[in-house]
Amino acid sequence: MLRRARLKPLTALWVLTIIITALLTAYAAWLFYGTSHLRSPVSTATSPATTPATSTEHTTGSNTSTATTVATSTRAEYSITGNTVYLPLPRQVSNVTVEEAILWRRSLREYKDEPLTLTQLSMILWAAQGITDPTRRFRAAPSAGATYPLVLYVVVGDRGVLLEPGKYLRAGVYRYDVMKHALTKVREGDLREELAKASLNQPWVRDAPVDLVMCAVFERTTRVYGERGIRYVYMEAGHAAQNVYLMATALGLGTVVVGAFHDDWVASVVKAGKDEAPLYVIPVGVPKALRYPSFQEIGNWYSSQRGGK
Numbered sequence: 001m002l003r004r005a006r007l008k009p010l011t012a013l014w015v016l017t018i019i020i021t022a023l024l025t026a027y028a029a030w031l032f033y034g035t036s037h038l039r040s041p042v043s044t045a046t047s048p049a050t051t052p053a054t055s056t057e058h059t060t061g062s063n064t065s066t067a068t069t070v071a072t073s074t075r076a077e078y079s080i081t082g083n084t085v086y087l088p089l090p091r092q093v094s095n096v097t098v099e100e101a102i103l104w105r106r107s108l109r110e111y112k113d114e115p116l117t118l119t120q121l122s123m124i125l126w127a128a129q130g131i132t133d134p135t136r137r138f139r140a141a142p143s144a145g146a147t148y149p150l151v152l153y154v155v156v157g158d159r160g161v162l163l164e165p166g167k168y169l170r171a172g173v174y175r176y177d178v179m180k181h182a183l184t185k186v187r188e189g190d191l192r193e194e195l196a197k198a199s200l201n202q203p204w205v206r207d208a209p210v211d212l213v214m215c216a217v218f219e220r221t222t223r224v225y226g227e228r229g230i231r232y233v234y235m236e237a238g239h240a241a242q243n244v245y246l247m248a249t250a251l252g253l254g255t256v257v258v259g260a261f262h263d264d265w266v267a268s269v270v271k272a273g274k275d276e277a278p279l280y281v282i283p284v285g286v287p288k289a290l291r292y293p294s295f296q297e298i299g300n301w302y303s304s305q306r307g308g309k
């Protein structure tokens, strides 16, 4: 009797422990993996694109491909309060498929004397570091342990970004606020010439209407992963930069990643924090020429490599 009486509270304690452990595990799994895997892979979201799709034909030798982009209005929802520019919210602005974006991606270094629209800049920044899972605050590019070491600056030239017909964003250096999808002005004036000098005089840095400067706070990742975190940061910069390339391609824009520059000089141009190291300068502009190869062309090339096999 005495034994049974002693066992009862013990058993209850065990059951309680098991229930709490199960609940904690379920909560941790929900936090980490979310519930998206439970949903249908077919998105139920409707495209908010309101403007009609326009098709542009680009002839490349014997191959003709069609690039379809949704025409974007130059006037998009934005607001400016003091030094903060609230960017148009991310939305579907192109009908280019991921395989087309990969096929057509190219480093493009010659740009027309034309501005980007604020919507285009918004989409480029969102592709690089925007939020894609608000619950966990996960971003468009992967990050080791979700430590997110990257910081983005935008060097905007005179008449580099069109807000609405006849109205431009003030030239200057802006810092991208990931959580608000906004830009905060940190410097006034057109700094592209100086940025180009800091980038070994690469003319595309001066000529593009806008340059992104991708910096990293290594400590955010190395405090979790130690020395190995250093390589993780470089890998992440590559992921984010590739997203910029692919979004630029989808929007019919041109870009190139620039790694050759004087670190301290570039950092001083954007007034980067002491712990922010510049990794890439990324000019973005309207390209002088675009080439849209077809899968047929690529297929023919592979076939010739195989000697007809």
Ligand SMILES: Cc1cc2nc3c(=O)[nH]c(=O)nc-3n(C[C@H](O)[C@H](O)[C@H](O)COP(=O)(O)O)c2cc1C
Residues within 6 Å of the ligand: 105, 106, 107, 108, 109, 202, 256, 257, 258, 259, 260, 261
């Ligand atoms: C790490 C890295 C650094 C680069 N630095 C520069 C650079 O300083 N200037 C430049 O014009 N292109 C630079 N590029 C772009 C390459 O020249 C380009 O990717 C290469 O020529 C292949 O062309 P594609 O990007 O069109 O495939 C760099 C690319 C990488 C991955």
